[in-house]
Amino acid sequence: MEIVVLTVPDCPNAPLLEEHLAGAMADVGLDVPVVRRTVSSAEEAQRWGMRGSPTLLVDGVDPFAVAGMPVSVSCRVQKVPSVAALRQVLRRKSATVWSDTLGRAGAGRRAPVDGGLRALQQRILRSFAETGRAPSRSQLPERALTELHEADFLRLDEHGEIHAAYPFSATPTPHEIHIDGGPRVYAMCAIDALGIAAMLGRDIRTDSRDPVTGRPVTVHASGDGTDATWHPAGAVVFAGQQASCCAAAAADACCGSVNFFADARGAQAWADAHPDVEGKILGQQEAFDLGVAIFGPLLDQ
Known part of the structure; x- marks a missing residue:
């Protein structure tokens, strides 16, 4: 810096x-x-x-x-x-994380303006925020959509439909997002969930579960991106990636390994049981700052 x-x-x-x-x-x-x-x-x-x-x-x-x-x-x-x-x-x-894949190796998740890529990315993100769903591929320019997929700004499934537009998932995940005055959506991972409030400028509640104990983990984040309240008070995030997938898209390499835990002890137990995952435990402030840093600017012009 x-x-x-x-x-x-x-x-x-x-x-x-x-x-x-x-x-x-x-x-x-x-x-x-x-x-x-x-x-x-x-x-x-x-x-x-x-x-x-x-x-x-x-x-x-x-x-x-x-x-x-x-x-x-x-x-x-x-x-x-x-x-x-x-x-x-x-x-x-x-703000840093063990896996740079979350933020495209430091390149960020905000698509470039050239070729209409940022406008398309923002259109898709707003669709999730307003309707809870991605727009149909038939409504979108194919070439720009493919470019966004290839650069890992979003992911297309085998039918060419939008599977993920970071931070949103088109299918249910463990991280359920309730947008103030908006729909229920899902985040791709815990860090993605923590960045949504700042990106939208709206308060959100994230409901997730500790993958070891099943205990609920809830985070209330303010729309100005400055504050988050966690329950339980000792909750943390484990941020990791598959050691063998360092060059893969974030959806494949790390989203399944970036989760909320009720406490650091549970996070460490999960890490010990998954030696194929490289990562670290993030405290609440570090995890929140990382989510805001990566996803907060995505809807800026």
Whole structure:
């Protein structure tokens, strides 16, 4: 992860940003160098993307920029982000899982704009969110649909119909999703389930079961993607993949091995009983952050 702080000379708010950033990094356990650049001209501000001083860039992106905010060498209009706000950004950016297959080896699950792929992906996701079902293949452009399948943005079954459009499954799975004001749907895996609320901007409830004990696991996630309440309180996620399927689509390689567990002890027992699966136990915050990071942006333009 690259963290850059952009300031004008003698910026009065820079020390406060530095203090808050240091606190947030310590809370997250993030140990990476912070690059500091002093910007003195409009040309430099344009080159580095400074929208007022101080500006924080995380992997080249200003996480606190708002629409229409101009590049500027003046003082930033916004207040310095709080430690809590910075902590949330850093957690999302640093969210990791044993299997990169969930997020297409770091490439993300948001389809490219070219060829109408993103528009088609979003149309399919909205169909699930509004009706609980995928649209019929006869209603969709075949070439773009095939490209989405080949790039693992979705999966087609043997009849060419949509089997999965991550994070949604067209058939029942152990992860039942209740969308506030919407239909019941199913998620492909536990991490997919945790990203749906942020993707839709709507509260959701996930009902699942511990695959070892059968105990119910319920997660209520807020539509703003900032909060989730878990029951039981000690519930976790095991995120894994089949060791022999590292190059396969996520539906085949890992979705069956990414589940909710009532507690870490049960998750470890499941892992011990499945030596063919490589993975790790994720705490609630890490699992939630990962789901939001992967699936939260999918309906953004």
